Amino acid sequence: MLCPECKTELEDGAVACPICGWELTEEEMAKWLVIGTIQDPPFANLAREVLRSQGIPAVVISGSGFFGNIGLSFNPIFGGGKPGAFEIMVPRDYAEEARDTLDMTLGDKWQPDEN
Numbered sequence: 076m077l078c079p080e081c082k083t084e085l086e087d088g089a090v091a092c093p094i095c096g097w098e099l100t101e102e103e104m105a106k107w108l109v110i111g112t113i114q115d116p117p118f119a120n121l122a123r124e125v126l127r128s129q130g131i132p133a134v135v136i137s138g139s140g141f142f143g144n145i146g147l148s149f150n151p152i153f154g155g156g157k158p159g160a161f162e163i164m165v166p167r168d169y170a171e172e173a174r175d176t177l178d179m180t181l182g183d184k185w186q187p188d189e190n
């Protein structure tokens with residue numbers, strides 16, 4: 076992902092930027108939205124790749140309890156250790172574009188969340 080402040084390329088799942096000091100805060104998280112869920116890990120991974128190729132900074136969250144994690148760390152896609160759906164999260168500004176993109180590329184392999 077790119078740092079939202081200085082556009083430095085950060086590691087996937089980074090929550091802070093070593094260049095400008097940007098940190099992912101709860102306030103930042105509030106700007107993100109879960110747009111839907113995917114059951115199969117390969118499709119969850121594909122969804123993330125497809126969205127990123129469109130310039131959409133998508134994050135895939137495994138299991139639940141993301142917001143309950145102290146430090147708001149991004150779980151690596153297969154690191155949750157918990158079977159079940161993967162949630163696709165994007166910044167609110169990208170939600171509509173992301174939904175359209177996933178509809179076109181994944182079809183019924185993903186379940187849009189209408190909220």
Ligand SMILES: [Zn+2]
Pocket residue numbers: 078079080081082083092093094095096097
């Ligand atoms: Zn930065």
